[in-house]
Every structure is written in C-alpha cells, then in structure tokens.
Amino acid sequence: MNVIGGGAMDKNAPIGLFDSGIGGLTVVKAMKKILPNENIIYVGDNKRAPYGPRSPVQIVEFMHEILKFFLTKKVKMAVFACNTMTAYGYEEAKKNYPFLITAMNTGAQQALQSSINKKIGVIATQGAITSKMHEKAIAQINQEADVYAVACHDFVPLIEKGDFVGTKIKEVAKKYLQPLKEKEIKSLILGCTHYPLISSVINEILGSEITLINPAEATAADAKELLRVHNLLKTTQCAGTTEIYFSAELEKSKKLSQMILNNNTDLYKTVEL
Numbered sequence: 001m002n003v004i005g006g007g008a009m010d011k012n013a014p015i016g017l018f019d020s021g022i023g024g025l026t027v028v029k030a031m032k033k034i035l036p037n038e039n040i041i042y043v044g045d046n047k048r049a050p051y052g053p054r055s056p057v058q059i060v061e062f063m064h065e066i067l068k069f070f071l072t073k074k075v076k077m078a079v080f081a082c083n084t085m086t087a088y089g090y091e092e093a094k095k096n097y098p099f100l101i102t103a104m105n106t107g108a109q110q111a112l113q114s115s116i117n118k119k120i121g122v123i124a125t126q127g128a129i130t131s132k133m134h135e136k137a138i139a140q141i142n143q144e145a146d147v148y149a150v151a152c153h154d155f156v157p158l159i160e161k162g163d164f165v166g167t168k169i170k171e172v173a174k175k176y177l178q179p180l181k182e183k184e185i186k187s188l189i190l191g192c193t194h195y196p197l198i199s200s201v202i203n204e205i206l207g208s209e210i211t212l213i214n215p216a217e218a219t220a221a222d223a224k225e226l227l228r229v230h231n232l233l234k235t236t237q238c239a240g241t242t243e244i245y246f247s248a249e250l251e252k253s254k255k256l257s258q259m260i261l262n263n264n265t266d267l268y269k270t271v272e273l
Contacts, residue, residue, distance in 0.1 A: 009076040009099065009100075009232060010074070010076060011076070011231075011232050011233065011234055011235050012039070012234055012235065012236060013039075013074055013075060013076040014038075014039040014040060014041045014073060014074075014075050014076070014241075014243075015031070015035075015038050015039070015040050015041070015075060015076065015077045015078075015079060015223070016040075016041045016042075016043070016067075016070040016073065016075040016077065016078045016079065016099075017031065017040065017041070017042045017043070017078070017079040017081045018042070018043040018044070018045070018063075018066045018067075018070075018078070018079075018080070018081060018082065018085070019043075019044055019045070019081040019082040019085070019193055020044070020045050020046065020048065020049040020050055020051040020082055020084070020085075020156070021044045021045065021046040021049040021050070021156065021159075021160045021194070021246075021253075022044055022046065022159070022160060022194070022197075022253060022256050022257060022260065023044075023081070023082070023156070023159065023192060023193035023194030023195075023197070024042065024044060024081030024082060024193045025042065025044070025081075025193075025244075025257055025260045025261060026081075026193050026194075026196045026197065026214070026216045026260070027079065027081035027104075027193055027216045027219050027220060028040060028042050028081070028242070028244075028261065029216070029260065029261055030216040030217045030219065030220035031079070031220045031223065032240070032242070032261070033220070034220050034221065034224055035220070035223070035224055035227075035233075035234075035240070036239060036240060037234045037236065037237055037238065037239065037240050038233075038234050038240045039234070039240045039241045039242075040240060040241070040242045040243070041070070041073055041075065041242075041243045041245070042081075042242070042243070042244045042245065043066050043069065043070075043245045043246075043247075043271055043273075044244070044245070044246045044247070044253065045062060045066065045246075045247045045273055046160060046246050046247055046248050046249060046253055047246075047247035047248035047249075047273065048062060048247065048273070049156060049157075049160055050125060050156035050157060050160075051082065051084045051085065051125065051127060052084050052124075052125025052126045052127045052128065052151070052153070052156065052192075053125075053126055053127070053153070054127065056088040056127075059084060059085060059088045059089060059127065060088055060089045060092055062085075062273070063085050063089035063092070063093060064092075064093075064096075065273050066273065067093060067096075067097055069245075069271060069273070070097075070099070071097070071099075075099050076099055076100060076227075076232050077099055077100040077101070077102065077223060077226070077227065077232070078093070078097065078099055078100070078101050078102070079101075079102045079219065079223050080093075080101070080102065080103050080104045081104065081193050081216075081219070082104060082192075082193060083104050083106075083124055083125065083128040083133065083191050083192055083193065083215075084124075084125050084127035084128050084131075084192075085104075086103045086104040086133065087127060087128050087131035087133045088127065088131065090103045100226055100227070100230060100232070102219065102222050102223045102226055103219075103222075104193070104215060104219055105215040105218035105219040105221075105222055106133060106134050106137040106138075106189070106191075106215060107134070107189045107190070107191070107213040107214070107215035107218060108134065108137035108138045108140075108141055108189075109141060109218075110187075110213045110215075110218060111138065111187040111188075111189050111211075111213045112138065112141055112142055112145060112187075114186065114187045114211040114213065115145070115185070115186040115187040115211070116186050117184065117186050118142060118144060118145040118146060118186075119145075119146045119148070119183060119184055119185045119186055120138060120145055120146070120147050120148070120185060120186070120187050120188070120189065121147075121148050121149075121150070121180040121183070121185040121187070121188040121189065121210075122134045122135070122147060122148070122149040122150070122188070122189045122191050123149075123150050123152050123155075123176060123177075123180075123188065123189070123190065123191055123192070123195060124149070124150075124151065124152070124189075124191030124192050125151065125152070125153075125156065125191075125192050126151040126153060128191050128192065129149050129150070129151040129191075130151075132149075134147065134149065134189055134191055135147045135149060146183075148179075148180055148183045148185060149191075150176050150177075150179065150180060152172075152176045152192070152195075154172045155169075155172065155173075155176075155192070155194060155195060155198070156192065156194050158172065159194045159195075159197055159198060160194075162252075162255075162256050164197050164198055164200075164201070165198070165200060165201060169198055169201055170201055170204075170205075173198065173201050173202060173205055174205055177202065177205045177206055178205070180206075181205070181206055181207075181210070185210060186209070186210060186211065187210065187211045187212075187213055188202070188206065188210055188211070188212050188213065189213045189215065190202075190212060190213060190214050190215070191215075193216060196212075196214045196216060197260065199212055199214070241267070242261075242263075242266040242267070243266070243267045243268075243269065244257055244266055244267065244268050244269070245268075245269050245270065245271035246268070246269075246270060246271070247270070247271055247272070247273045248270075250268060250269075250270050253268075254268045
C-alpha cells in the first residue's frame with residue numbers, strides 16, 4: 001500500500017481524488033460504494049488530458065496545482081486516481097503535503113491470483129508503460145511471471161469524447177488487444193482509470209477466459225484502510241456529499257459523469273488550473 005500519514009485532521013473533512021479527466025470517476029464510484037458516508041471532492045483535469053504523452057516534469061507540475069487546490073478545501077486525504085500521475089508524482093507528493101496520500105493500486109496482486117499460467121497483460125498510457133510501474137509491482141511478488149505491456153495511445157481521447165462502445169473504440173481496441181490475446185494471457189490489468197469504462201468492449205475482444213483487473217476497487221480499499229489506521233473515518237452516519245470539478249467542458253463532462261456514477265444529484269463546478 002503506497003500511503004503516508006499526516007497530523008491531526010478533522011474526521012469529517014472531505015477526501016480529494018484526481019485524474020486527467022473522467023477516468024478517475026471509476027475510483028470515485030468504488031469509494032462511494034465502500035465509504036458511502038465520506039464527503040468526496042473530485043478534480044478531473046480534462047483541459048490537459050491525456051497525461052500519458054506528457055513529460056514527467058509537466059505531470060508533476062499539474063499534480064502540484066491540484067494538490068494545492070485540495071489544500072484550500074482542507075481535505076484529510078488525497079487519492080491518486082491516475083496511474084500516470086502515481087508513476088511520476090507520488091514520491092514528490094508525499095514529501096510536500098500534510099494530508100494522507102493514497103497512490104493508485106497497480107492491481108498486481110489480483111492479476112497474479114487470477115492468472116493460472118502467470119501470463120499477465122497490462123494496458124495503460126505511454127507514461128505508465130514507460131515507468132514500468134506495473135511490471136515492477138508484479139516482479140516484487142513473483143519474478144517468474146511474464147508481463148506483456150501495451151501503451152494504448154488512442155483510448156483516453158476517445159473515452160473523453162464519450163465513445164465507450166462505438167465502432168471506432170472497437171477498432172482501436174482490437175489493434176491493441178489482439179497481440180495480448182496471442183500471448184495467451186490469463187489476466188489483464190486495466191492500468192488507466194479510463195479503461196474500465198470500455199470493459200465491455202475489451203471483454204468482447206478477449207473473451208471471458210481472460211480476467212480483467214480493475215485496480216479502482218483495490219485503491220478504494222487502500223484508502224479506507226489508511227483512514228481506519230489513522231482513526232479518520234467519518235464519524236457522522238449521514239450519506240456523504242460529492243463535489244466534482246472539471247477544468248474544461250463542464251456540461252459535456254457532467255453528462256458523462258452522471259452516466260458513470262448513475263447519479264444526478266452531485267454538485268458540478270469548473271476549476272481553474
């Protein structure tokens with residue numbers, strides 16, 4: 001678990017989550033499921049999405065802008081809902097902020113458990129693939145596992161446009177996934193928080209014999225455990241609130257968010273980054 005502790009904080013303070021667009025809402029959804037009483041603030045930096053092709057220096061700069069925004073919101077925890085940001089920014093973040101920090105879980109443990117032949121596929125952004133964060137995490141547990149990683153450049157732009165099941169996303173997915181299928185992988189890590197949104201397309205191409213690993217649930221579980229350890233779980237039992245901020249295209253992003261979260265009552269705002 002990649003987390004750090006903080007000082008005395010308000011148990012009823014919100015939890016901040018962030019990503020380069022709508023993808024991190026898959027983590028928000030998992031958080032709301034296991035921590036329904038917590039107040040959540042989400043930042044989707046869709047104005048500068050995707051982060052994957054950007055330089056590590058730019059990615060870290062964007063991260064600091066968002067985490068400084070969370071400081072103004074007095075969050076008790078920030079959750080990296082982005083693999084690329086975790087790969088390049090987590091180590092920097094944990095040195096500079098007073099709130100608890102949870103990194104994006106790699107899904108390595110789940111992938112190994114579900115892969116009989118220990119052949120594991122990873123699909124992620126170019127940034128996450130270049131960092132080898134998933135390969136390293138898997139090797140720490142089992143050095144004999146075979147890992148096949150593919151950078152999927154075109155997924156995030158299409159998903160940000162709302163193409164979850166269309167002809168174009170299916171064509172692109174087949175191009176990326178067919179080589180992995182030929183490697184006879186038994187599990188596939190969805191190494192970008194956007195990718196669970198096209199899991200039906202991925203399943204259609206790979207078949208039911210390959211298990212898809214969505215690290216969003218493990219990340220939410222990591223966050224809950226960290227809050228428990230630091231005695232920071234919210235004390236009031238009323239349902240938590242959710243504020244969602246986007247850096248561009250608020251109305252379009254709001255519609256996509258409501259589809260993902262199945263909720264029309266969340267508060268949506270624009271954030272200047």
